[in-house]
Amino acid sequence: MKRIFILLPLVFAGCFASRPPALPDLAPIPFDSRVGKLQIVVAPIEFVANVSNDLARNLCEHISSDCGGRVAAYQVPQIGSTAPHTTYLQVGRQRYPGLSPDALAGDFAGLLQRYQNIETVRLQPPAAQHRSNTQELVIRALVTEVAWDGEKTAGGMGSTLAGNILMVNVDPQKLVSTLGYARIDVTVLNARTGEIIAAYPAAGTYRSEYLSEGLVVFASDVPQGYGAHMLRSALHMAFQDATQRLSQRLSERAGGAG
Amino acid sequence: MNRFCSLTRRAPVPFFLTIAFALSMLGCRNLGGQRSIPGVAEYELARVPYSSDLPTVVVIPQRVSWKLSNTRSHEPIASEDFLTAMLVSALGRHGNIRLLDPTFPHSADLVGAHDKGPFKVRVLLTEMDQFSTIEDSGLDPWRYDSPVAYLWKPPITIVGFWVSMLTGLPSVYITSEVKGVVGIDVEAIDLKSNRIVTSFPVHGTHTERARQVGNQMFGAYVKTEARSTFSGASRVALNEAVDELYKKLASFGGPS
Numbered sequence: 001m002k003r004i005f006i007l008l009p010l011v012f013a014g015c016f017a018s019r020p021p022a023l024p025d026l027a028p029i030p031f032d033s034r035v036g037k038l039q040i041v042v043a044p045i046e047f048v049a050n051v052s053n054d055l056a057r058n059l060c061e062h063i064s065s066d067c068g069g070r071v072a073a074y075q076v077p078q079i080g081s082t083a084p085h086t087t088y089l090q091v092g093r094q095r096y097p098g099l100s101p102d103a104l105a106g107d108f109a110g111l112l113q114r115y116q117n118i119e120t121v122r123l124q125p126p127a128a129q130h131r132s133n134t135q136e137l138v139i140r141a142l143v144t145e146v147a148w149d150g151e152k153t154a155g156g157m158g159s160t161l162a163g164n165i166l167m168v169n170v171d172p173q174k175l176v177s178t179l180g181y182a183r184i185d186v187t188v189l190n191a192r193t194g195e196i197i198a199a200y201p202a203a204g205t206y207r208s209e210y211l212s213e214g215l216v217v218f219a220s221d222v223p224q225g226y227g228a229h230m231l232r233s234a235l236h237m238a239f240q241d242a243t244q245r246l247s248q249r250l251s252e253r254a255g256g257a258g
Numbered sequence: 259m260n261r262f263c264s265l266t267r268r269a270p271v272p273f274f275l276t277i278a279f280a281l282s283m284l285g286c287r288n289l290g291g292q293r294s295i296p297g298v299a300e301y302e303l304a305r306v307p308y309s310s311d312l313p314t315v316v317v318i319p320q321r322v323s324w325k326l327s328n329t330r331s332h333e334p335i336a337s338e339d340f341l342t343a344m345l346v347s348a349l350g351r352h353g354n355i356r357l358l359d360p361t362f363p364h365s366a367d368l369v370g371a372h373d374k375g376p377f378k379v380r381v382l383l384t385e386m387d388q389f390s391t392i393e394d395s396g397l398d399p400w401r402y403d404s405p406v407a408y409l410w411k412p413p414i415t416i417v418g419f420w421v422s423m424l425t426g427l428p429s430v431y432i433t434s435e436v437k438g439v440v441g442i443d444v445e446a447i448d449l450k451s452n453r454i455v456t457s458f459p460v461h462g463t464h465t466e467r468a469r470q471v472g473n474q475m476f477g478a479y480v481k482t483e484a485r486s487t488f489s490g491a492s493r494v495a496l497n498e499a500v501d502e503l504y505k506k507l508a509s510f511g512g513p514s
Contacts, residue, residue: 048340049489142343145489183489185343187350194362199350201302201493252308252353 029247031116034254038117039136042109043124044101047143108239115247136191145183180206180230182238198249204237303497308353315507316356316375324383348496378447385441392434437465438487444499456506462495
């Protein structure tokens, strides 16, 4: 029996080998002569998602060790409920540059270029109200829904007795499967007339897994930035969906649909 | 009991290895199929295509505001941008609704001779609730936390086994259903006469399943992060509101 306790300190510091899959590249969307050439301006993409406290905390932990008050929790009325409170999520602007409104707009702008009707794409300066006499279309998108799920699919204990009491996670090896989900609401505006020529939601999911190995002392057992990576990847998929839908809407419209 | 004690004393390694092997087999089940974040199009309704037989309604959506009658807090539950984006998307689903941005001064030529409107559309969020019911719960010590990982690492096999024994036993799983309910009031104003031409309430509900698995005594380890039921319920309510709104506005003022 003594050996068991002698062996306890032998647990060793480990490392992670995360294996995020590459995001797929989709085929170009062919030129539609009815739509014509387009000049696109992409506005900064803000987070306005309404999520559970658990998700907010989860993202907070995994995006950055210090959220610096970026996540604000507001209580919602609940009657006889044990569900987590709803939280208005606002994360990542300064702490994780990859999730900043400009970075997301840049990602979207890059993906829009596979739509061959688009001649030029540029980013709108932050906070600029876009009005012009050109034939430009302004794309405004907001991130309205995000979710994150993580599940151990093989491996040892996670939050263990030792982990909780001794502040140590004893976790020799485990495979964690994760799923990120994001939905955006897109508005396409004619910058000259002020007409909204298309408005639609688009969504994306991203599944990945990572191998967690060894013992992590005083640290989260998820690699730093992994939550942000999941979220950003899900948003990337949502932007792809939005690009596809944009081409469909403009083709419908050019075909006489309003 | 005496027999059990003597067995563990006389042959501790084979005894514990046998138990550990049995437990590891129980823990080997692959649970990958239990993921629960729903797909992309779950509460997205099909687009209503443009029809030249139906009138086109010109709408200027206003910023959605909220005034909860049943709130215990004065804090905002969501940004107005969040709700407004969903409203504009819901309006954009309808092929016979032409949308104008409220921040632009609009010229009259955007409203065709046979179009209805323009109408200013206001939406006020007035009710929001969330209910949770536990569907299933219980002890399931071997389901998610398999001791198998400890067994293939000889230096820590014994430690791992004991950790599994100590922490696996109190682990539980809870599956709950979370239902969100949203009530909105919709109002349309004819900008030509400045009259409120229609006003009606709409309710939307959306249900998500949440799962929590882990060590109850020391905090759950694995949790499914259910999407906000508020988002789903808001979308359902706004889609329904737009369908209703189109019917009312298309028939406003008689046939065009």
